[in-house]
Amino acid sequence: xxxxxxxxxxxxxxxxxxxxxxxxxxxxxxxxxxxxxxxxxxxxxxxxxxxxxxxxxxxxxxxxxxxxxxxxxxxxxxxxxxxxxxxxxxxxxxxxxxxxxxxxxxxxxxxxxxxxxxxxxxxxxxxxxxxxxxxxxxxxxxxxxxxxxxxxxxxxxxxxxxxxxxxxxxxxxxxxxxxxxxxxxxxxxxxxxxxxxx
Numbered sequence: 001x002x003x004x005x006x007x008x009x010x011x012x013x014x015x016x017x018x019x020x021x022x023x024x025x026x027x028x029x030x031x032x033x034x035x036x037x038x039x040x041x042x043x044x045x046x047x048x049x050x051x052x053x054x055x056x057x058x059x060x061x062x063x064x065x066x067x068x069x070x071x072x073x074x075x076x077x078x079x080x081x082x083x084x085x086x087x088x089x090x091x092x093x094x095x096x097x098x099x100x101x102x103x104x105x106x107x108x109x110x111x112x113x114x115x116x117x118x119x120x121x122x123x124x125x126x127x128x129x130x131x132x133x134x135x136x137x138x139x140x141x142x143x144x145x146x147x148x149x150x151x152x153x154x155x156x157x158x159x160x161x162x163x164x165x166x167x168x169x170x171x172x173x174x175x176x177x178x179x180x181x182x183x184x185x186x187x188x189x190x191x192x193x194x195x196x197x198x
Contacts, residue, residue, distance in 0.1 A: 003130065041165075041168060049145060055145065075132045075155060084121060085122060123151070
């Protein structure tokens, strides 16, 4: 069950907590590197599941971290689409409306740097608020695993902890570097062997 949100209040809270940039999920890793950790969703850093057993592993890893971050709390669930106009139809079909039907548009981030309007894009973010329960987002997370949805993130009501699942893993932003270290150290088997943690 989703609860009503006030898009303006949520946008104000984002600007207060994260004045360095908009809520575009793929930018979190570099913007908030001091509080960031990446977990891979499959053993051996495999990117895409090839069986139901591997889907179960990926969903279990997502839900394990989400449970640690959000147990017994409300969360914001954010999904995205984009268009070549701020209010036009989505630029490509996704299952977003079906998997996130209660999402209310709360932010539009426009990229109009190119002088040719044909190349302008408008990233539109949709949010709802709901009680976190393990597994409550499995349909949405499975679409993320399959790369049918991108730029999804889940955050606590104060926007202090962010979980950005992507096809292959999750980027997690914690409230402090110390909290990041504690969460990272509980799941060392899910970390990348890459020196930069990618």
